[in-house]
Amino acid sequence: MKAYANRHPGQAKGAPRPWRMLGVTGAWGLCFLAIRLGLQDAPILWFATLRALFAAAALLMVCQIQGRGLPRGRGTWTLIALMGFTNVTVAFAAMFAGTAGMTIGAAAVLANAQPLMIILPAWWLYGESLSSRTVLAVSIGFAGLLAVGLSSGGGSGAGLSLLAAAAVTAGTLLARSLAGTDLVAASAWHFLIGGVLLAVMAAIAEPAPVIHWTPRFLGSLLFLSLVGTAAAFLVWFIEAGRSRLDLLTAWTMLVPVIGTVVSLFLPAEQPPPFTLAGAALVLVSLWMVHHRPGSRTAGTKDSDASGTTQR
Template structure:
């Protein structure tokens, strides 16, 4: 029987693996030139759906905290994510965020007083090196705006992850995820209306299917698992598990898009996997007492 910690790690790992498929879904099925619209359609319906399940509104300081976290984890992150996907090859857009575990580890030490060990720094550095090996030999033209958006998204999500950990104690995962998605979705809707022209045609059936996948699987389900893990695990673990996203994105590029890997890129993939394994396998006394976190909503009428 799996331990509670192992079950949490495995369920949390599902989220970045699912996110690794969103790059191919976006670039293959959705129209280019509408990154903010795609982000809005992904976030807001998912948040409203989870809010119907949770049936709980924010109280007290969570009214403003939801807007802060919604901006960091969804409005800024999704906006940057889809701008990067619109301007960069899917694999490149996914792997540029490989610096995120180091940012989370540093912020966890500064904000949450978590230990920042040499092993964590070395594992994070290995992840960055692996990412660099994957990206550098690809020969793709790296659009500066796309790269900046990918890095901005990584920083935004890192800050959002740490603040979610700091503020999220005692909050049901479904409700907390719903509040952030709704707040972030509203902010994205405003940005879309101001800065992005509407599409010229109605969405096709494949586009509607891609939107549904991104909303239900890539957002509602994946972020519920993600925030559950962020709440219960040391912040370094979800951050390193996030490196599974570029692994999945690159493998999908090989299997579906017909992309190829050089020897250096293969070494990079292996390096990233070793980095994730080392971070997850490294246990500390505080990791042994992971509280159980259920997915059941807390009902409030």
């Protein structure tokens, strides 16, 4: 993978498009509320399975209408299968279970620790610079995550939310290697593969499921599947193929902000002050990663220590 980055020094060195990322992070922030609402009518793993399979069906329909072919090559299919396992099977199962076990705000913060987790792999695999400022930011961020985890009671909910963040991080790293592949088709098939694996897990862990197809559940499922999954992840993969990973994932700092703000309006979801303090530390750390001294905006040219140039 490092050799791949060296062979393609001009690829994926820019900043993500702001309006696209605002849409993605806004959708993901509201997903935690949709998950909490939907879990009142369906078991955890079956709800996660339906999210993945509905998203796959929507994207496969787009492929059919637009005449998009199947991805080609054993290596491409291996990559898509790995993404399905990490980004869908593991991430969705852990995210839904984590959200069921803690407040929306805490789950949103912990499940979106991706910007902190991706910095070292991005440096090692793709040669993206790692400065002392970044190291300090990561340290502050992990202190914030620890505060959120402890204030939420720790335990399985916090651990599962962090596992979801790690799985999405792995999926983002894998997505960087999809250059030259039809991303609509690849996204569709990775959701289908991951959803089928989730269905197997659900059949074992949650046999004879009872799902109440209420308007509340249908609304939550359709939002999660079409907006928060099919559309949002497709845009995310497109931006992962052209952007610095630290600048890309720093945008997800808005996800826990939205999740925490939403939780303030729900009677049973009021986060304790320690959670808010931890969330603030996470946001400070992510701002430090995203804001580079000497650069007016994330989109201006900025030469880093490795000699690469952002645009």
